[in-house]
Amino acid sequence: xxxxxxxxxxxxxxxxxxxxxxxxxxxxxxxxxxxxxxxxxxxxxxxxxxxxxxxxxxxxxxxxxxxxxxxxxxxxxxxxxxxxxxxxxxxxxxxxxxxxxxxxxxxxxxxxxxxxxxxxxxxxxxxxxxxxxxxxxxxxxxxxxxxxxxxxxxxxxxxxxxxxxxxxxxxxxxxxxxxxxxxxxxxxxxxxxxxxxxxxxxxxxxxxxxxxxxxxxxxxxxxxxxxxxxxxxxxxxxxxxxxxxxxxxxxxxxxxxxxxxxxxxxxxxxxxxxxxxxxxxxxxxxxxxxxxxxxxxxxxxxxxxxxxxxxxxxxxxxxxxxxxxxxxxxxxxxxxxxxxxxxxxxxxxxxxxxxxxxxxxxxxxxxxxxxxxxxxxxxxxxxxxxxxxxxxxxxxxxxxxxxxxxxxxxxxxx
Amino acid sequence: xxxxxxxxxxxxxxxxxxxxxxxxxxxxxxxxxxxxxxxxxxxxxxxxxxxxxxxxxxxxxxxxxxxxxxxxxxxxxxxxxxxxxxxxxxxxxxxxxxxxxxxxxxxxxxxxxxxxxxxxxxxxxxxxxxxxxxxxxxxxxx
Numbered sequence: 131x132x133x134x135x136x137x138x139x140x141x142x143x144x145x146x147x148x149x150x151x152x153x154x155x156x157x158x159x160x161x162x163x164x165x166x167x168x169x170x171x172x173x174x175x176x177x178x179x180x181x182x183x184x185x186x187x188x189x190x191x192x193x194x195x196x197x198x199x200x201x202x203x204x205x206x207x208x209x210x211x212x213x214x215x216x217x218x219x220x221x222x223x224x225x226x227x228x229x230x231x232x233x234x235x236x237x238x239x240x241x242x243x244x245x246x247x248x249x250x251x252x253x254x255x256x257x258x259x260x261x262x263x264x265x266x267x268x269x270x271x272x273x274x275x276x277x278x279x280x281x282x283x284x285x286x287x288x289x290x291x292x293x294x295x296x297x298x299x300x301x302x303x304x305x306x307x308x309x310x311x312x313x314x315x316x317x318x319x320x321x322x323x324x325x326x327x328x329x330x331x332x333x334x335x336x337x338x339x340x341x342x343x344x345x346x347x348x349x350x351x352x353x354x355x356x357x358x359x360x361x362x363x364x365x366x367x368x369x370x371x372x373x374x375x376x377x378x379x380x381x382x383x384x385x386x387x388x389x390x391x392x393x394x395x396x397x398x399x400x401x402x403x404x405x406x407x408x409x410x411x412x413x414x415x416x417x418x419x420x421x422x423x424x425x426x427x428x429x430x431x432x433x434x435x436x437x438x439x440x441x442x443x444x445x446x447x448x449x450x451x452x453x454x455x456x457x458x459x460x461x462x463x464x465x466x467x468x469x470x471x472x473x474x475x476x477x478x479x480x481x482x483x484x485x486x487x488x489x490x491x492x493x494x495x496x497x498x499x500x501x502x503x504x505x506x507x508x509x510x511x512x513x514x515x516x517x518x519x520x521x522x523x524x525x526x527x528x529x530x531x532x533x534x535x536x537x538x539x540x541x542x543x544x
Numbered sequence: 545x546x547x548x549x550x551x552x553x554x555x556x557x558x559x560x561x562x563x564x565x566x567x568x569x570x571x572x573x574x575x576x577x578x579x580x581x582x583x584x585x586x587x588x589x590x591x592x593x594x595x596x597x598x599x600x601x602x603x604x605x606x607x608x609x610x611x612x613x614x615x616x617x618x619x620x621x622x623x624x625x626x627x628x629x630x631x632x633x634x635x636x637x638x639x640x641x642x643x644x645x646x647x648x649x650x651x652x653x654x655x656x657x658x659x660x661x662x663x664x665x666x667x668x669x670x671x672x673x674x675x676x677x678x679x680x681x682x683x684x685x686x
Contacts, residue, residue, distance in 0.1 A: 480606035482581045486649065487546040498581050512582035512604055541550050542607075
């Protein structure tokens with residue numbers, strides 16, 4: 131298995147990794163939790179659509195429109211297989227994970243959440259999995275309960291289970307499978323099972339997990355799964371929402387207008403069948419088609435190999451920086467419980483200063499609150515630095531990163 | 545290159561900030577943050593007549609935002625309150641010696657000036673609410 135995974139060969143597929151930055155350095159890209167780079171296969175697929183069969187999908191009867199429709203729907207079917215959904219119509223295209231979660235809140239949520247109901251989230255959620263639920267709760271008079279995490283970044287399953295014991299008031303659980311700050315991979319399957327025992331449906335925010343972990347929605351048994359193409363080699367502007375068909379069938383539409391209708395009359399409209407009912411207006415055709423090339427790329431490597439590479443590299447990264455004087459690493463010490471990221475602070479150095487100096491070495495890391503201010507408040511920090519890896523990162527790059535961190539410490543004399 | 549940014553003057557003000565802390569019973573206290581990086585600055589002013597008799601800043605953030613705030617307090621201490629109105633972005637960048645900052649970091653350098661200008665506007669508009677819009681216009685708060 132491992133022999134198939136040649137990181138140096140993979141690197142060759144990414145044009146951006148060959149460019150020189152202003153100071154002549156090569157890019158060492160360690161901000162993969164924000165977005166990943168795109169292999170030439172994805173770029174070519176987008177280019178091919180625009181060069182050869184650019185047209186609107188689903189309606190026109192001429193050749194290039196049929197080609198475009200076929201390629202667009204091929205992506206849907208490929209995603210279905212990639213996450214092992216039962217039906218292609220369980221896959222809805224949105225713009226990003228945020229829109230996918232908003233779709234759930236604005237349709238299923240508005241229909242099913244009532245005054246006095248409760249929604250369980252966790253305190254490590256990305257803003258995209260907090261704000262839509264706050265808006266909904268404020269509108270309906272519902273309440274949000276935040277499951278806490280312990281100091282090592284693990285979820286407090288006892289408090290989660292207590293929140294569930296409330297005589298049926300909890301109507302929804304929504305949580306991220308992997309924290310974009312702590313890096314913890316959470317026991318989604320166990321949590322879903324606990325919620326289902328109380329007949330509570332579960333939304334999984336898979337923005338961080340689907341690009342890194344083999345994901346099987348039937349095995350997980352989640353009711354909703356949201357993720358983004360651009361965090362897994364695909365283009366920006368394509369989000370995915372998986373919804374179990376029996377739930378989707380009872381959801382009101384989201385964006386209304388073109389393409390999502392079957393018949394429109396002066397006084398009433400008959401909505402289109404699944405999944406088109408939820409895809410109003412001309413979608414992002416080119417990028418959906420580009421995403422298919424990304425899935426093909428990941429399938430060819432194999433998600434198990436993606437994960438193995440990531441564990442090996444994160445272990446190397448973690449061990450390389452854990453003894454730096456004044457460093458605080460957030461999240462689990464057991465690297466196997468982590469996804470591909472390490473978030474840290476060095477005493478006396480603000481993350482923005484750290485990232486600015488690392489930029490001199492061609493290193494791109496993220497500094498800030500990572501759209502997780504609820505967690506930042508809990509950790510009592512205003513910001514942190516995050517290095518996140520993907521399939522094209524190497525141990526040599528980690529070595530340069532560690533040298534650069536030591537250079538930062540010398541500048542700040544800590 | 546970041547060596548140009550993190551020169552001794554910036555690092556000195558970052559490690560040993562001037563006028564850091566709070567004023568007891570200030571005439572103005574104002575706070576703002578930079579949502580992108582979480583830099584936070586609050587500024588207290590003690591005004592006598594039209595003169596800034598005392599100025600203190602408090603906050604947490606990167607070396608640029610904190611050093612810039614420290615230097616700004618030195619710049620306006622014991623000056624007429626109205627001088628704040630005329631301080632420009634370039635005055636600040638020249639004062640801290642960073643004229644080549646990228647668009648993301650420039651916000652760090654200018655946060656304290658924004659807070660100070662808002663403080664001045666607050667002081668005057670508390671006295672005369674009608675003057676708020678005109679003052680905002682004249683102060684070029686960004």
